[in-house]
Amino acid sequence: MAVDERSPSPVVPGAGPGGGTAAVVGVLSIAVFMSSLDLFIVNLAFPSIGEEYAGAELGALSWVLNAYTIVFAAVLVPAGRWADRVGRRRALVAGLAVFTVGSLLCGTAPGVGWLVAARAVQAVGAGVMVPASLSLLLAVVPPERRARALGSWSALGALGAALGPVIGGALVEIGWRWVFWVNLPVGVVAVVLALRLVPESRDLTRRSRPDLFGALLLALAVGLVAAALVEAPDWGWTSRGTLGLLVAAVLCAAALVVRSAGHPAPVLAPGLLRSRSFSGAGAASVLYYAAFGAFLLNTVEFLTQVWRFTPLEAGLAIAPGPLMVLPFARLVAPRLIPLLGGVGRVAALGCGLGAVGQGVWLLLLQAEPAYATHLLPAQLIGGAGVGLAIPSLLGAGSAGLPAADLGTGSGVLNMARQVGTVLGVAALVAALTVPAPDPLTALRHGIALTIAFFAAAAVVCLAVLVRPARPPVRR
Template identity: 50%
Template sequence: MNSPDTRTVVPPEIPARPRLGVVFAVVAAGVAMSNLDVFIVNVALPQIGGHFADASLSSLSWVLNAYAVVFAALLVPAGNLADRTGPRRAYLVGIAVFTVASVLCAVAPGVWTLVAARVAQAAGAALLMPASLGLLLASAPPERRGSMVRAWTAISGLAAALGPVVGGVLTQFDWRWVFLVNVPIGVAVLVAGPRVLPRTAGGGRADTARPDLPGAALLTAAIALLALGLVKGDDWGPGGVAGTLAVAALLFAWFVYRSGRHPSPVLPLPLLRVPGFGPATVANVLFAVAFAAMLLSVVLWCEQIWHWSALRTGLAIAPGPIMVPALAIGAGPIVRRVGAGPIAVAGCVFFAGGIAWWVWRLTPDAGYAQGMLPGMLLTGIGVGLTLPTLIGAAVTALPPRSFSTGSGVVTMARQVGTVLGVAMLVAALGVPRGTAEALDAFDAGWHLTLLATAAAAVAGLCVRRRSGGENS
C-alpha cells in the first residue's frame, strides 16, 4: 500500500492567464469588424443611393456621418465605463450591440431608418473600441505595449485594405450584405470571448460619478450641426450656414465648459495636458479630416466619373490601404530612434504627394496605372507612417489607469475628423451640373484635403519624443 507521502500532490487548479496572442486574435476580430464596416459602406454608398432613389448625396453622407458623430460622442463615456467596470464586459456588450444593429441596417426600409440603425451600430462600436485597446494594454507587459498599439492600429489598416474589395464583391449581390457580413464575426467573438478574454478588474468605485451623458449629447449636437452646416451650403445659403455654424460653436464651447467642471466628463481636459498626448490628439483630428476626404473622393471618382462597378472600385482602392499594416509595424524601430514627430510629418508629406498627384494627373481620360495608382500608393505610405505613429504617441503617453479612457479620446478625435472630412468633401462637390464642373469640384476637394494634411504636419512637429519604452 502506498504511503501518503509518496503520492503526487496536485495543487489546486489556477486559471491560466490567456496568452497575449489569443487575446489579440479575439480583440482583432471585433476591431476589424467595426473598421471593415466603415470602409465597406464607403464603397457601397452609391449603390445605397441607387436603391433609395430619392436620397441626395448630402442625405447619403449621413449614413457615414451619423455613425461617426455618435461614435465620437460616446467613445470617452464608453472608455470611462470600461475603466470602471472592466474592459472585458464592455467589449462583449459592444460586440453584441454592433452585431444586432448590423442586422437592423440590412433590413432598413429607407435611408433615414438606415441612418438610425447606423446610430445603434455606432453605440456598439463606441463600447468595443476603447475596451479592446484596454484589454490589450492590460494584458501586455509594459515593454510590449507600444508594439500592441501599433498592431492594434494595423488592424484598421488591414480592414481598410480588405474593406473596399469585400464591399465591392458583396455589393455585386446586394448592398445589404455589407452589413450582414458582420453577423458571423460578431457571433464568433461572442462565443470565444468569454472563454479567452482576461477578467481585468475595473477601477470604478461605488461613489464614482457617472459618465457625463448630457455632455455627450452636447458634443453630438455640436458635431452634427457643424457637418450639417457644411453639407447644406447649396440649399441654405450663406446666412443659414453661418447661423448653423455659430450654434455649433456655442454648443461646443458649452461642452468644453461642462467638461472642465464635471467629475466624469466626456473630454477629460487634464489628459490634454499630459506631455505628448495633446499635440498628438490634435494631429489625429487633422489627419483624419484628410484621410476621410481622400477615401470618399476616390470612391466617388471611380463610380461617378469613370462609372466603374463597386467591385472594380474596391480593387482600385486596395493597393494603398494594403500597405498600411506592414508600414504600421515596420516603422516602430524608426520611431524609437528618431521620435514620433518626424515620422508623422514624413507620412503627411507622402500623403500630400498622393493628393497632389491626383490634382496634377488624374483626368477622365487618364488610365488607372498613370492617373490613380501613383496617388493611391503615396497616400497608402502616408497613412501607414502617420496614423499608427500619432495614435501610439498619444495613447502610450498615458498612465495604465487611463488606457481605455485615453484611447477613447484619441479615437473620438479621429471620428470628429472623419465627420469633418466627409462634410468638407460633400460641400466641395456640391451638385455639379456637368463633367467640367465635376472635375473642378474634385480639384477643390483635393485642395482642401491638402490644407488639412499640411495642418496635420504642423501639429505633428509638436509631438515630442518621449523616453521609455512606449514606442517599442
C-alpha cells in the first residue's frame, strides 16, 4: 500500500497483511535498536581488537567507532530524502540488507583498516534504515498515539546504545568478531518482517535528487574535527596539523551551508532549520549525545583499566542504567509533560539528571572497586535521565513536521545525534590522553567534560524548547 503524501494526513490505518500497528512499530524499532547498538557495542571489544591487531592504541581504535558514526551522520539526510522519493519501506529493507552485509564484513576483517572500512559499509545501511523507520512510524501511527510510539522507538534506540557495552562484553568472551556476527540473524529476520508487516509510504510530489556532495562535505567537516580532537594531544593544540584540520573543517562546513542554501534537496534544509523547536532539538541533541557517547566510553575505560573488570563484568556493571531507560521513556516521560508544562522541560530535566549522575560519580570516584555505593547510583540516575531526555528531544523536534518531510526531518534529527556522538567520543579521547599524574585524574577530566555537555544540553532545552512549537517551513 502506497501513501500519497499530498493528502493532509500521512496516517495509514492498516498495517499491512498479517500485522497491526503495534507489530509494525515493533519491526521499525528493530532498525533503530540495531543501529544504536552498533554505535557502542565495539567499546568493550577494543582491548581484544587491539591485541589481535598488533596492539592498536585507543586513538586508532576510536576510528572503528567514529567511522561508523561519521558515515552514519552523513548518510541520514540524503537517505531520508531518497526514502521519501522511492518508498520508505523499500529504503528500510535496503538499509537492513546493507547493514547485515556490513556486519558480515566487520566480522571477517583481517586488519584495523579493513574493519574501519567495513564499519563504513555498516553505517551506510544504518543511515538508510533509521530515517526510513522513523518516517514510516510517523506515517503508520495515528496522531493521538504517536507520542507513545515515538517514546518506544526512541527509547529502544537509547536502550540499544546503552546496552552496546553490555552485549559487547558478553560476546567478547566468545570472540570479538561475534560483536558483529550477532547482527546477521537479526537482520535477516527484520527484512522478512518488514516485507510482511510494514505498509509502503512515499512522497509522490518529491522529484529532487538527494545532495550526495553535500553529504560528503558533512562527513569531511565532522571527520576533520574528530581527527583534530584525537590527534591534538600528540601534535599540540596550536600545531600546524591541528589548526590545519580545524580550518579545513570550517571550510567544509561553510561550503555545506552555501550549497544547502541553493540546492533543491539540501543536507541542511533551511526551511526546517528555521523552526525554533526543530533547530533547538537538533542543537540540544548534538550536545546530549556528545555527553552520552563520552559517558559510555569513559565508563568502559574506567571499569576495564582502573577497576580491572573483565569485558563481561564491565558490561553487567553498566546494565542497570539501560534498564531504567524504557520505563522512564514509556511511563514517566508522558506523564511529566503536562505536569511540567511541555516536552522541552522534560528534556531539560533528563539532561540535568545526566549531569547530576555524572556529578555523583565524580564525587565518589575511587581506585578501589566499590560498585554498589560508588558507580551504581550514578548509573541509575543517568539511566533515568536518558529515558526522559531522548524521546522528549525527538518529540520536540518532530512536532509539526510536514508529512512530505518526515524522512528528511527524521534524518536531520538523527544526524544531530550522530554528530554529537562523534564529537563527544573524540573530545573524550583528547581528554584521556592529556598528560595526568594517574589514570584516575584523567578519568576525572573525562567526567567533567561529560557534565559540561549534559549541562549545556539542558540550557539549550530551557532556552529554546520551552515555548510552543511552530511548524517548520517546508522548502
